[in-house]
Amino acid sequence: MRTVRAVLSTGLRWLRAVSGDDAYERYLAHHARTHPGAPLSRRAFYAQRETAKWGGISRCC
Amino acid sequence: MKKITGILLAVVGAIAVAGIALHRHEPINALWIVTAAVCIYALGYRFYAAWVAARVLVIDPSRATPAERHDNGRDFVPTHRWVAFGHHFAAIAGPGPLVGPTLAAQFGYLPGTLWILVGAVLGGCVQDMTILFLSMRRDGRSLGQMARDELGPLGGFAALIGTLLIMILLIAVLGLVVVNAMKHSPWSTATVFATVPVAILVGVHLRRLRPGRILEGSVIGLALVLLAVWGGGWVDTHPLLRRLFDWPSLPLAGFVVGYGWIAAILPVWLLLAPRDYLSTFLKAGTVALLAVSIVLLHPQIKMPALTAFVDGHGPLFGGKIFPFVFITIACGAVSGFHALVASGTTPKLIASEADVRLIGYGSMMLESFVAIMAMIAATLLDPGVFFAINSGAGIVGSAPAAAVHTISSWGFPVTVAQMQSLAHEMGEATLFARTGGAPSLAVGMASIFGSTFGRGFLGIWYHFAIMFEAVFILSTLDAGTRVGRFMLQDLLGHLYAPLGRTSWYPSVLLSSTLIVAGWGYFLYVGVIDPNGGVNILWPLFGIANQMLAAIALSVATGILVKSGRARHAAVTLLPLIWLAIVTTAAAWQKIVSADPRIGLLAAARGLSEHLAAGTLPAAAAAVAPQLIFNQRLDAWLTGLFTAILWLVIIDMGRVCVRRLRGLPVTATSEAPYEAARLQPLTVGGPQ
Numbered sequence: 001m002r003t004v005r006a007v008l009s010t011g012l013r014w015l016r017a018v019s020g021d022d023a024y025e026r027y028l029a030h031h032a033r034t035h036p037g038a039p040l041s042r043r044a045f046y047a048q049r050e051t052a053k054w055g056g057i058s059r060c061c
Numbered sequence: 062m063k064k065i066t067g068i069l070l071a072v073v074g075a076i077a078v079a080g081i082a083l084h085r086h087e088p089i090n091a092l093w094i095v096t097a098a099v100c101i102y103a104l105g106y107r108f109y110a111a112w113v114a115a116r117v118l119v120i121d122p123s124r125a126t127p128a129e130r131h132d133n134g135r136d137f138v139p140t141h142r143w144v145a146f147g148h149h150f151a152a153i154a155g156p157g158p159l160v161g162p163t164l165a166a167q168f169g170y171l172p173g174t175l176w177i178l179v180g181a182v183l184g185g186c187v188q189d190m191t192i193l194f195l196s197m198r199r200d201g202r203s204l205g206q207m208a209r210d211e212l213g214p215l216g217g218f219a220a221l222i223g224t225l226l227i228m229i230l231l232i233a234v235l236g237l238v239v240v241n242a243m244k245h246s247p248w249s250t251a252t253v254f255a256t257v258p259v260a261i262l263v264g265v266h267l268r269r270l271r272p273g274r275i276l277e278g279s280v281i282g283l284a285l286v287l288l289a290v291w292g293g294g295w296v297d298t299h300p301l302l303r304r305l306f307d308w309p310s311l312p313l314a315g316f317v318v319g320y321g322w323i324a325a326i327l328p329v330w331l332l333l334a335p336r337d338y339l340s341t342f343l344k345a346g347t348v349a350l351l352a353v354s355i356v357l358l359h360p361q362i363k364m365p366a367l368t369a370f371v372d373g374h375g376p377l378f379g380g381k382i383f384p385f386v387f388i389t390i391a392c393g394a395v396s397g398f399h400a401l402v403a404s405g406t407t408p409k410l411i412a413s414e415a416d417v418r419l420i421g422y423g424s425m426m427l428e429s430f431v432a433i434m435a436m437i438a439a440t441l442l443d444p445g446v447f448f449a450i451n452s453g454a455g456i457v458g459s460a461p462a463a464a465v466h467t468i469s470s471w472g473f474p475v476t477v478a479q480m481q482s483l484a485h486e487m488g489e490a491t492l493f494a495r496t497g498g499a500p501s502l503a504v505g506m507a508s509i510f511g512s513t514f515g516r517g518f519l520g521i522w523y524h525f526a527i528m529f530e531a532v533f534i535l536s537t538l539d540a541g542t543r544v545g546r547f548m549l550q551d552l553l554g555h556l557y558a559p560l561g562r563t564s565w566y567p568s569v570l571l572s573s574t575l576i577v578a579g580w581g582y583f584l585y586v587g588v589i590d591p592n593g594g595v596n597i598l599w600p601l602f603g604i605a606n607q608m609l610a611a612i613a614l615s616v617a618t619g620i621l622v623k624s625g626r627a628r629h630a631a632v633t634l635l636p637l638i639w640l641a642i643v644t645t646a647a648a649w650q651k652i653v654s655a656d657p658r659i660g661l662l663a664a665a666r667g668l669s670e671h672l673a674a675g676t677l678p679a680a681a682a683a684v685a686p687q688l689i690f691n692q693r694l695d696a697w698l699t700g701l702f703t704a705i706l707w708l709v710i711i712d713m714g715r716v717c718v719r720r721l722r723g724l725p726v727t728a729t730s731e732a733p734y735e736a737a738r739l740q741p742l743t744v745g746g747p748q
Binding site: 051 | 132540547744
């Protein structure tokens with residue numbers, strides 16, 4: 001039971017990392033480590049991330 | 062241990078390749094191809110990629126990557142190598158490797174399969190890895206910038222124009238693929254249309270309701286698009302709704318153009334970004350499902366290894382096996398487009414230089430494997446069925462009886478009853494002349510999934526496959542229009558500065574309209590072409606894509622020579638020479654061949670003679686002037702591609718010769734060395 005749960009939670013962690021679902025948490029951790037002051041809100045962070053992602057070539061044939 | 066695995070791989074690979082070689086006049090099992098592919102990839106990755114990384118690129122894991130040096134928690138983020146691999150694969154994966162192999166299957170399964178494997182291992186993967194590495198050493202600079210910095214302004218300009226043109230052709234041909242899949246198919250049309258509101262719903266969810274809950278939004282979206290596949294089937298049985306979604310190709314093309322224009326001027330979060338999440342999940346899921354099904358089912362390949370069409374008179378597109386199999390496969394083996402993605406977003410994610418091999422070489426290997434699976438899905442169909450679906454009415458005749466007669470006379474027996482019962486099983490009125498590759502791939506995928514998971518749902522599987530391809534294509538269409546817009550704005554900004562501001566609305570409207578008009582034109586001509594249009598557009602796109610790959614390889618070769626590694630420059634120079642030969646040969650034939658099925662000018666000449674003599678039926682005569690103009694335009698475009706390519710190659714040669722003679726060349730733009738201090742990353746663990 002415990003191993004099943006461990007496998008599932010590892011799987012979920014990977015899925016969150018690959019899909020970008022955990023990007024905000026990683027940003028918060030980075031911000032807390034390196035910058036003083038308030039971080040971006042969750043909404044503002046994802047808005048900025050999306051604009052940056054689609055500002056260049058990010059999809060192929 | 063590593064040696065033993067290597068030897069084992071080599072032996073199994075050799076047996077599989079020998080198996081393919083010996084099964085020349087009997088059906089072969091798809092597992093032979095899968096085994097050969099996996100072994101060739103493993104050997105390429107284990108030995109060739111490792112050697113290139115260590116000796117040619119001289120990867121230095123002690124050197125800090127831009128992600129570490131500029132870490133800002135946003136675009137520069139040191140990322141676990143498998144996560145970065147996922148991001149990079151999602152970015153390079155598109156509909157190209159699904160369409161190309163399907164079209165190339167007209168030569169038989171062997172030529173396309175061999176080029177997918179050899180081209181990827183020695184060409185495409187090397188190109189992707191090298192460009193990724195060079196861009197990473199230059200803080201994630203784009204291919205165009207690297208061309209400008211390292212070769213000169215000419216190279217940069219050529220890369221820009223090349224990208225813009227290839228984008229327009231790509232979108233047009235993909236739009237044509239969707240239109241051909243939807244024409245007179247209420248089920249497909251309803252399902253594809255329904256994916257648009259689903260994407261908008263997910264977009265609103267991710268932006269307004271629950272910002273950034275990507276997994277949650279994607280799961281909701283996936284459930285809804287699956288519902289749309291089923292709902293389309295319901296629409297198809299409803300007498301009134303059915304008529305509402307039953308359209309010929311011309312109005313559908315109008316819808317696609319209008320949709321493309323609206324999508325391009327809407328904010329990304331509303332439509333593009335959410336649909337991209339959906340298409341990424343769909344692709345990952347479908348590719349995994351397809352791989353598992355092919356292994357479980359291990360179907361027989363029914364297409365011969367080589368068909369008579371290697372001599373150039375094939376019904377899908379005209380042209381001999383050399384150079385057209387290379388031009389047609391395009392993305393599954395070498396894709397110049399990948400060089401644009403590999404220089405930009407991905408280099409900013411790499412945590413250690415040691416990860417470049419997995420992310421650059423490995424992602425392209427997986428992409429190439431997708432092409433192999435598309436080839437299997439196309440060639441497991443009865444060849445007669447394959448040709449009946451993929452041959453345009455202008456080639457085999459528009460009446461079913463005439464079409465099956467022509468196709469059977471080629472030695473690929475097929476009957477009207479067989480096609481009717483297949484169409485009925487797939488929930489379609491007809492499958493004749495559904496050119497473009499998507500429907501035949503969907504029939505192949507439906508047969509695989511149907512045999513693995515139950516034949517009762519063939520219609521659902523078929524339309525799932527159509528939806529999957531359409532979602533992909535619409536993403537590319539939208540993202541491509543946007544990229545084209547940025548480039549055009551960049552160019553227009555030189556004429557009138559405010560036009561260069563990407564957020565100035567009049568400029569956004571103007572440039573989006575110009576780009577959509579560009580691909581809309583080619584889409585329109587493709588739709589009115591009685592031969593299906595794909596036969597002209599896909600080779601043109603292939604030439605443009607391979608030209609872009611040759612430009613990328615020129616930049617790579619130039620940089621290798623400049624940085625004193627001329628001894629190893631063959632790694633990129635040999636694929637470059639091959640691509641230059643292939644593209645130039647194909648372009649030459651497209652322009653000067655006297656065969657109207659190949660030569661664009663010959664076709665234009667032939668058509669105008671018929672028009673002048675009054676021998677054309679009224680419908681054909683009405684569209685003939687536009688087709689004639691388009692064929693001449695395409696010939697000019699092909700010439701332009703070739704000229705751009707050779708200009709870049711000559712420019713690269715000039716830089717290399719100067720360097721080898723000890724004359725001064727522009728300084729390298731590589732970022733200076735800084736020692737890496739980053740600890741190994743874990744996923745989701747403490748930062």
